[in-house]
Amino acid sequence: MLINNGFNEDKIQSPLGYIWSIFKTKTIAVVAMWLIIVLIIVSLFAPWFVPHSPLAQNPESMLLPPYWVEGGDINHILGTDDLGRDSLSRLFHGLQLTLGGALLITLLVGIIGMLIGAAAALTKGVKASVLHHLLDALLAIPTLLSALILITIFGPSYTNCLIAISLSLLPQFIRSSFLAIEQELSKQYIVAIQLDGATKTRLFRYGILPNILEPTITIINRLFTMAIIEIATLGFLGFGAQLPQTELGSIIASSMELIYLSPWLVTFPGIAIFTVIIIVNVLSEGLRHAVLEGEE
């Protein structure tokens, strides 16, 4: 057992570092990651660089097509709507509410749901069942329906729509995180840590959390996708963002009657929602595969 610095590595790579190095070799996933970063930056700083105010009406140029189509104007790259508002600017502002709201919901529900799921899995008896089944009544109803019910109670507004969606997605997330942690609890190293006399917090922090990366990525991805779809749906149905707020779903809804006259108004927000969901799923799938390969 002689060690003479004959190892290939100069320094020992941590499991996370190893997963990262695998992830870096997955080109599509890395591209998706950069696209997400760009999208977030773009939607955050949209008000500073979009060419027009999303609410500025221009009676001179109404229902313009995109600039590459006959009759388009280079001033309005993606055309204008029936009030002469610039589509591109409205798209960016819409992205701000849709993507930003979905990220906020994912962060909030992710943290709260993981904590409740962990508390339910790590405690025993009545406390565990109360935590575990706290929001089960909502689980029986489809999430969109429960979000609609909640929003009729709260009253339609963008903030209420975010709260309603968070509450409707929380039970599912609690259930999935509970299952992931429950499965982890039967592993021998968890039992060994428990026998060392570790507290529940320590057990969760060092024993469970680093080892449930793969299921966590999957459930967070699902959470984000559902959040973005539900925000857009509620906006489309008129329960989410209220005028003059621009949100991708509500932009589609307000352009519905113009679909034959100017199909671009519906197409671009739809493509935007679709692209965001695709990019996030590609990123999470790449991450998940990197974790799986790294843990082998």
Added chain:
Amino acid sequence: MSLSNQSELNVQPLLKVTDLCKSFKHATGILSSREQLAFGPVSFTLEPGQTLAVVGESGSGKSALVRTIGGMLIANSGDIYVKGQHLSSLNSQQRCLSIRMIFQDPSSSLNPKTTVGKILHAPLQLNTDLNDKQRHQQILETLKLVGLLPDYLAFYPNMLSSVQKHQVAIARAMILNPDIIIADEILSTLDISLRFKIVNLLLKIQKAKGTSYIFVAHNMHLVKHMSDQILVLHQGKIIEKGTAKSVCESPQEEQTKYLLLSHQPDYRK
């Protein structure tokens, strides 16, 4: 501990188990359940520096027995005394300092996301009042005891070979200098030469530290080589108990004879 029973301490055996019983509940219907006896009632004692081997065919309750003593399972009835004190009266720190467990398969009992250094550090941090420097000293001493270089502290378990993982698992058990180490079939996953390496390591540690072992094993020749006392379990009951020599050389029960016959050393095959 009151002063009155401190004088009794000297005559108390290190570990005393009396009428220990454990059964598992199996749900058979919606409301009904059936109790299945894992073992019991079991009584035995263990002296310092001695090795007790628990043998028996599979399903005889030997793993459940050592896990109950190790604190992984809770007994239905009966008592376990460590140095005269009831196990339930000890807090988790005192229990860790007196009984430690080595798990069956070290590749699944070492957390893959923490370094060997952290794995060894955790029990010290949780169960002793040592400061950082003393803990590091203790870790180095234990590594030396199990025959690993300090370089391994920065390694993650997946970078170690299976025998090195065993060494780390033994180090984790030994780091608190416990009185009793429980080993649950640790040797069955190793091939023959590495098995003897670990056996010799365990015997060396016992000689140096005076630790008592309770171990579950299949190979009767290893049991004979390692242990002072043998406990033969059959369907949860002790059918034979005695010194290794007497049990191996003049077995009284059919089951014991069968075990001795069926476990020819595999290197002679």
